[in-house]
Amino acid sequence: MTRSAPVSPVARQVTCTAPVNIAVVKYWGKRDAKLILPSNSSLSVTLSQDDLHSRTTISLAPTHVTDRMWLNGSECSVPANARLVNCLTAARRHREALEKANPELPRWSTWGIHIGSENNFPTAAGLASSASGYACLVFTLAQVLELPLTGPELSRYARLGSGSACRSIMGGFVAWNMGTRADGTDSQAYQVAPETHWPELEALILVVNDAKKGTSSTVGMQTTVATSALAAHRFAHVVPERMRAMETAIADRDFAQFAELTMQDSNQFHAICLDTYPPIFYMNDTSKAVVHLVTAINRLMPTIQAAYTFDAGPNAVIYAPRDHMTRLLQLFTYFFPAPTDVSTRDFFNDPYARVPEGVVLGRDFPAEYQAVRDTFAVSTPGAVKRIIHTRVGDGPRVLSSSEASVLNAQGLPKSLK
Amino acid sequence: MTRSAPVSPVARQVTCTAPVNIAVVKYWGKRDAKLILPSNSSLSVTLSQDDLHSRTTISLAPTHVTDRMWLNGSECSVPANARLVNCLTAARRHREALEKANPELPRWSTWGIHIGSENNFPTAAGLASSASGYACLVFTLAQVLELPLTGPELSRYARLGSGSACRSIMGGFVAWNMGTRADGTDSQAYQVAPETHWPELEALILVVNDAKKGTSSTVGMQTTVATSALAAHRFAHVVPERMRAMETAIADRDFAQFAELTMQDSNQFHAICLDTYPPIFYMNDTSKAVVHLVTAINRLMPTIQAAYTFDAGPNAVIYAPRDHMTRLLQLFTYFFPAPTDVSTRDFFNDPYARVPEGVVLGRDFPAEYQAVRDTFAVSTPGAVKRIIHTRVGDGPRVLSSSEASVLNAQGLPKSLK
Incomplete structure (x- = not known):
């Protein structure tokens, strides 16, 4: 273990958390890889930090060499992580400009930065941590360097780390406007509606077992833009219309419309992946079984029950109104039983208390969906490894407790691995 | 069993076979469902009747009531089969017109028709039999009714039975021109090149095990045209260019170009299926494993080794030049072992004698592909149920032997089930 010099008494330290977001209009394709400028606008739901978050402590001290x-x-x-360097450089330059304008300000732009970051979800869950991670990094940087930034301005710094991170800078329903300027100054996120606008919207993350590591999204996007004959049509003609329709569905809290657009856009994102050469597949047979199941219950019932969406991996995210959650949980745990070596509690705990007394998940089939019971096969136990229940949530938070800090008073990790 | 009246001594009987075809530019989408007019042109390779065919006997007699x-x-x-009735009506009307123009002709248009048809491949193989079946039906009808039709003219009758059947009317490389007329008179097939132009082109059909019955192609196509935002772009902008490039690749016997276009077009067909709402999936995890394997060997070797293509189901068809077949057979049988209850002979026989003395399929890995040996997992035995080896072949044939007839002298099946 390397030891740093003793920390300066003037050192500053801030700890924050930032949420995960799951897009309902997908980002896939860059028009500028260095500035991370996208080929189309996108829109996501920020998920609650009570369930999933990145937590980052930044220690700023003149003694950090x-x-x-x-x-x-x-x-x-x-230095090996160019995107991280880009975020640090952007924040430092911003601070430096403030210091030049006002010589009374402390010269924090010259101090060293120590960053400790952790995710409260296991890497094995297959959830992308770059969005919450980079959002948390730049949000914490802005705090520690006292940068007077609006959410959209801050989102541009997050974008330099990971495109989708710009949407984790705000809570609720967040759009990333692709922008048109070459320097990216108009490619930023804005809040379509806060989480309080539609608090009934909940989500289930079905963590799907997958043997193979898929194509990295950075490489995948580049190949899609270079080779898919359909992608350009999506960028220019489909997404602009879909963004408008999605904003309207959210404004109206129209779940049926929100759900249809979400499913269609997930399908189309995977379609352009498949139209890539060589093709990129993220969904596997378990993902497809989820699609077929959701399609069947949506057909069966008088109203749309749930929407599926898949990012660059086989995991399904299911959006649904609170009122549908009990039966959806029963449905998914029935058709996708827990791995044989995992307890029900580890497979699914019930943070929002949606499972009524007396109902046994995995055994009791929901009465409302009885008609689909015999039309699907029950999957091998463990095809879904874990189910995480969450809901729409707020934007990044500053934590005041020193217990929450990832770094100790010397700016070094409390627990080193 | 119903008995027909004794057959007339003037009865006519003809037996023919017709081949299967596998498209390399895919047909998916109709602009007119009744006339079976497609939304885009398509192009296929006719496969050898020595391996796969439909065989049809038509018995024409005044005593068939x-x-x-x-x-x-x-x-x-x-009567329950509208498309069959359309084919019979079209052929009879054509005959009737000939009889009106020349009163000396026998009035065959008024006689009853008995049809016996068989496929030499099991339904369980999951191969579409409608193309070879309808091609054989209309070809045999034209023979028995002595209709003076060119191949393209005859292909229009086949199209009324099943769109892709129009491409099984000729051998070699066959295009189906979508046409623009509302009555479909210019929506017909033409031969791009005969089988003798490129006889080295061979094919492996990997019959993939699949639990679920997929969406019927008739229903699927309609849903794609109605709901996919990408399909119209494919029809109007991608396919016309691809048809020209494919014809050039075939004219030049340029396998690399042929293979890339074939794979890209298969990918895009499945992409628009996925962009359909609700989405249609035909490829399963085994199909995807085939794609990854072909992609890997094509990357590994200095020249493109093989092209995959998938129709409306999980089966893979692999096109490759004769020279690559030994190592491809070794590769596929190694990674996709025979079902445990199926003998090697039933899993794959070697009609073209491509397996050299001493090579054991499923055990001996091809030396040329050694580098990919440990980068893929061997599939569960039976993930591929059967491998059929075939090659480019000729168009429908008239059989002269009475032994070949499916019907007996009375116009009834030789073997009734």
């Missing part, structure tokens, strides 16, 4: 970072307790090279 | 048909030994209702 170099910038250092620890992710989940392991040190990673800062 | 109604039209009857037996498919694989079981009688099916003629």
